[in-house]
Amino acid sequence: AQTVTQSQPEMSVQEAETVTLSCTYDTSENNYYLFWYKQPPSRQMILVIRQEAYKQQNATENRFSVNFQKAAKSFSLKISDSQLGDTAMYFCAFMKPNAGGTSYGKLTFGQGTILTVHP
Amino acid sequence: KAGVTQTPRYLIKTRGQQVTLSCSPISGHRSVSWYQQTPGQGLQFLFEYFSETQRNKGNFPGRFSGRQFSNSRSEMNVSTLELGDSALYLCASSLPLAGGSYEQYFGPGTRLTVT
Numbered sequence: 253a254q255t256v257t258q259s260q261p262e263m264s265v266q267e268a269e270t271v272t273l274s275c276t277y278d279t280s281e282n283n284y285y286l287f288w289y290k291q292p293p294s295r296q297m298i299l300v301i302r303q304e305a306y307k308q309q310n311a312t313e314n315r316f317s318v319n320f321q322k323a324a325k326s327f328s329l330k331i332s333d334s335q336l337g338d339t340a341m342y343f344c345a346f347m348k349p350n351a352g353g354t355s356y357g358k359l360t361f362g363q364g365t366i367l368t369v370h371p
Numbered sequence: 372k373a374g375v376t377q378t379p380r381y382l383i384k385t386r387g388q389q390v391t392l393s394c395s396p397i398s399g400h401r402s403v404s405w406y407q408q409t410p411g412q413g414l415q416f417l418f419e420y421f422s423e424t425q426r427n428k429g430n431f432p433g434r435f436s437g438r439q440f441s442n443s444r445s446e447m448n449v450s451t452l453e454l455g456d457s458a459l460y461l462c463a464s465s466l467p468l469a470g471g472s473y474e475q476y477f478g479p480g481t482r483l484t485v486t
Contacts, residue, residue: 287475295459297463297477297480298477299476302474304468356402356419356421357402357403357426357465358404358416358429359404362413
């Protein structure tokens with residue numbers, strides 16, 4: 253079974269600064285997908301960024317980028333130019349491709365990191 | 372496109388009762404997954420439906436069940452409610468990706484409180 257670990261329960265950053273959230277995972281799969289989701293106080297889960305394991309290039313989405321280290325099974329999220337609206341809980345998540353019916357539609361989440369952006 | 376909708380948003384039930392939660396996926400999405408979120412256990416996968424068929428199930432007791440209709444709307448049911456079922460229940464509508472994975476878009480959730 254896959255496990256996802258976020259070792260930082262809470263982080264804080266000043267507005268306009270850069271912060272990195274850590275995530276490690278354990279899997280025996282070679283092909284898989286990794287995601288970062290954001291859950292603000294409204295509790296609406298929002299997809300931030302996605303990384304395919306077969307791609308060596310790190311994904312970027314505007315101010316959000318990842319550092320994907322497949323051999324180390326590490327998947328960190330970097331938020332540049334932090335904004336007050338980035339305050340939220342951030343979840344790292346893992347998904348296996350559909351194969352044999354055991355992985356359909358199933359995301360495995362880490363415990364989450366609460367990020368607070370201070371003005 | 373309209374996002375994922377879940378009804379009701381808030382619900383208070385008594386132990387022993389049953390409850391039904393509803394989820395309408397994004398138009399065109401045929402896969403719906405359900406998750407339970409609690410402070411103690413975090414986010415846990417309940418089940419996934421595609422074309423009215425349950426394709427995957429998490430490690431939850433049989434009191435938790437679901438179904439999907441021909442229009443892809445999904446319902447989940449919890450019977451004989453226990454205090455520990457108090458949680459935020461999230462529904463996710465999936466867009467398939469090349470390579471066999473999905474990109475999931477979540478609804479706002481239903482906050483269930485069992486007293």
